[in-house]
Amino acid sequence: MTLQQLYNILQTLNLPVAYHHFESRQSLPFIVYMNESDSTVGADNKVLYKAKYVDVELYMAEKDEALEIQLEALLDSHEIFYEDPDEVFIEEEGVFKRTYYLTI
Template identity: 40%
Template sequence: MDKLLQILGEAGIPFAYDHFAEGESPDPPFICYLLPGTNHFGADGRVYYKINEVHIELYTDSKDLEIEHQLEAVLDKHGIFYDRSEVWIDSEKLYEVLYSFEIEA
């Protein structure tokens, strides 16, 4: 978890786990990150290598390639292989760019 927090800090974008408290959300861009699951390696009935699934949700109010490249540069610097997808959230009037990857727990 420390490595993930270091990576997020280096990106220079405000972030919170899952969501910001009501009334405390910063103006976009901002990040919400989640640890929705695991993909542990095990044998002999025990976990030998712990792996967390990570979702980094980057929110912007307009398409912002510069901020996306800023975040991707930090992920690349740390050798993280990620998948990326994007969606417009009409009810929030925000773009969400989702970065999914796995990291050692």
């Protein structure tokens, strides 16, 4: 899967979505995603498997479990593996950030 394909999938939630950052301030909720690293597995001088490790960050004004379930169902429906998400409250911004660690 490419980053563009992931972007297209995330856009189906009808939220603002950007790679790495937005150029202007956005209304909550919104999604930011970024390619944290890549990995390859190989043998016999060939790459057998490539993976991208992508963080998908869901920013919310308040905890919204329905939106989280919707995002997780979307990832599941596209068979996108994600690690256990973590969540923090960013006090200086007054927002919740829930991060999903994807392997695509």
